[in-house]
Amino acid sequence: MPDASSLDLPVSRFLADHPASRTVLAELGVAASADAEFMASAAPFLSMGSLLTLNGLSATLFLAAVDAAGRSAKGPGGMTPLFCDGWTPGGPGLRLFLSLPCPLKAPMGIALENLRDSLTPDAPWPRMFMDSCGKHTLNDLAAGLTRPEEVPDMVVSAGLNGFLSKSFRDRFAGGGLLAELPQAMHPALAAAGLADPRRVCRIYAVNPLVLVAVPSRLNGLPVPRSFEDLLNPAYAGKIGLCGPPETAGDSTLLLDIRLRHGLSAVADLGRAMLCDTHPAQIFRPAPGAKAPPIGVMPAFFANAAPRQGDVEIIWPDGGALASPLFVMVKETAKAALDPLLDFFLGKETAAIAAGAALPPTLPGADASLPPGASVRFLGWDVLESQDLGPLIAESGAAFAKAYYSREG
Structure with missing residues (x-):
């Protein structure tokens, strides 16, 4: 029977060590375990224990069910993860979670390849885990992370998601886990209040x-x-x-x-x-x-x-409603990832964003705003005082109920 400490492993690693657990999760109604998006972008980070907590499942009963399913299963006792999670005997290594809006995916992909080619062969480079705007991604689940090990070494994300939730920030934005980042804003965007009061999240552009x-x-x-x-x-x-x-x-x-x-x-x-x-x-x-x-x-x-x-x-x-594009990095990984951090916070990314009609926040960049135009942000005061998940769910439910009631 897998012991309780194994629940600290990432979901992808737990599934590799205990293949029968995939069937157990499916029988318990955990749809994410069969979702390719989840396996590619969230399972390498989220621990199995956190996945159980998010779904309201008993860890003790789950481990017993996995043990019973494993003993009745035939074939080899292990498997290779469907998606390579980069895990080695020495640990997971540097990992970056990358979530970009559609107009940035291709140009940023090329720019990142060029950046890597410009570095020396022995320069640190993280394994990248990308989402594709689906459900069950780390963006959706970040509010439920509870352990520092579950947080990627660098997060490059977009939108009002779990990484900006009060739960995530209360757990991880203090105590030195995340590095402080520059907060100077382009004058055209300064009034929108995009600078993070905790200084760990840098909004590098807005959508x-x-x-x-x-x-x-x-x-x-x-x-x-x-x-x-x-x-x-x-x-x-x-x-x-x-x-x-x-x-x-x-x-x-x-x-x-x-x-x-x-x-x-x-x-x-x-x-x-x-x-x-x-x-x-x-x-x-x-x-x-x-x-x-x-x-x-x-x-x-x-x-x-x-x-x-x-x-x-x-x-x-x-003002146009601003959906943020942002970066966070762990303090322990900052030195190794400095070339990537400089890239995302620098002139090249600002130029790419401006060319895609995503105003960059870098002072001196082309903010690409029409004359007299402004943007408005949900506000750090809201993000610091309320969790986004319940707000989004409440608003979505009210919208959908009214939408369908007119057809009744």
Whole structure:
């Protein structure tokens, strides 16, 4: 029977040592254990004990079930992990968790290859674990990490996710585990309050959410100029949002509306929006389709998508909603990872981000904002006082309930 100390191992390593545990997890309803995204990006970091805790399972009963399943199983007693976790007898080595928005994946991949080629052959280089915007990734599960060993040596992530949650920051942002990073901001973004008061998280760029409208399809209604305008009942049924109602496409919008106007306003959005609307449908609707004349989408898509007709991109009054792109690094790994840290916080990454319509925060870089435009961030005061998970779940539930109630 595996002993209790084995639960401190990463999920990927525990599954390698105890193959029968995969079947046990599946029978207990832990869907993540069969999810390729989870195995690739979260299982090498999250301990088996933490996975059990997140799913409300008894460690004692789980170990007994694994022992029973292992004794009844046939074949070899071990396996090679589906995804190489980089584990060696000396430990896991340097590891980087990398999560990038779509417009950065290709150019940053090339830039990272060039950086590695520029270093000496014996220079430290981490094993990289990348997510692909799915569920069950380390972004989603970071709020449930409890041990320093579960935290990657470097985190490069995007969005309002578990790494910014109060739970994660309360456990790991103090005590010297994470290195302090520079917080100087580009003047055009300074008013947004992006500098981390604990100084361990560096927001290196933002992904702004903007509005798009086709005036000729608004039937005389004025073009909305702010996110608050979307709450006007006159726009009901005319606003498209990418993604299903259960995720509401972008939690940044729902969280902003929830915190500024309450859950009733989130429900109003649920009754007003058309979900599962790809942004391209707003730009170039199919013949005969009744595409919504208003869309909410990242600025990079609004600027990159081919357009026809009188499409107008609106940088909202009060600021585009800023989804953060950020970096954290462990103090013990900082010296070894300095070339990577300098890259993500330096001019090359700033230029790549600006070229993708993701305003960089580096002072002196091209912030790529329209004249007079601003961004607004959820706020460190919110992140320091409330856990994101319950807020997102509450907002999403109110939105989905209202969305489906109009069809009843």
